[in-house]
Amino acid sequence: MPEQLSQETERARGALPFGPAEVTGPSMVPTLHHGDVLLVHWGARVRAGDVVVLRHPFQQDLLVVKRVAERRGAGWWVLGDNAFAGGDSTDYGVVPQDLVLGRVRFRYRPPRPGQRSPLAVVRWALSAVRPVLADRSASRRLRAR
Numbered sequence: 168m169p170e171q172l173s174q175e176t177e178r179a180r181g182a183l184p185f186g187p188a189e190v191t192g193p194s195m196v197p198t199l200h201h202g203d204v205l206l207v208h209w210g211a212r213v214r215a216g217d218v219v220v221l222r223h224p225f226q227q228d229l230l231v232v233k234r235v236a237e238r239r240g241a242g243w244w245v246l247g248d249n250a251f252a253g254g255d256s257t258d259y260g261v262v263p264q265d266l267v268l269g270r271v272r273f274r275y276r277p278p279r280p281g282q283r284s285p286l287a288v289v290r291w292a293l294s295a296v297r298p299v300l301a302d303r304s305a306s307r308r309l310r311a312r
Contacts, residue, residue, distance in 0.1 A: 184209055185272070188220060188232070194247035194254050195232055198299065204275040205232065205299070211270035213243065216301035218271040221245065224259045232271060234302060243267060248302075271299045 190203045198218065199205070207220050215237050223229040233245035233255055242261035247254060256262065278291050 188230070188271075190232060192252070192254075194249050194252035195234070196249045196252070198234075198248045199232065199274060200276065202277055204277065205271045206273040206275075207269040208272050209269040213267055213270055214301065218299045218301075219243075219245070219267050220269045220271065221262055222266040222268065224262055224266060227266070230268070235267075273297065274299050 186207055186209060188205045188207050190199050190205060191201055193201065195218070205220075213219055213235055215235050217235050218232060219235055220230055220232050223231050231254065233247055236244045236246045236256070238244075239261045242263045244256045245262055246256060273296060275296050276291075276294065278288070278295070282288065282291055
């Protein structure tokens with residue numbers, strides 16, 4: 168199942184170079200989790216290893232988030248960080264460059280309900296906002312599949 172993004176993402180994308188996107192689905196676990204909010208740099212230059220937001224090649228009203236594994240011809244081979252979730256280039260092939268909309272810069276993980284102990288709040292505060300860094304080992308994972 169592809170990692171989907173909320174419909175507000177599409178509306179926010181038009182005006183500003185940066186915007187939020189909310190993650191739904193498990194395909195990018197452990198990097199991203201259901202409910203995470205992403206800061207996306209729309210139209211940013213993409214390199215192998217980057218986490219990107221793209222239009223699904225067969226269902227273009229659906230926005231998904233994946234990791235770029237490598238360049239192939241005029242497009243990108245993209246993979247989810249969770250190999251068991253599917254919904255990446257192993258299912259639909261190379262994604263054309265014009266379907267890649269932006270690069271994910273940061274993720275915000277909202278606090279879980281019931282997370283009230285001081286230790287839990289401190290642990291959450293230390294890990295809630297993190298940059299989403301490029302993973303240069305993505306091409307090695309691609310060869311292993």
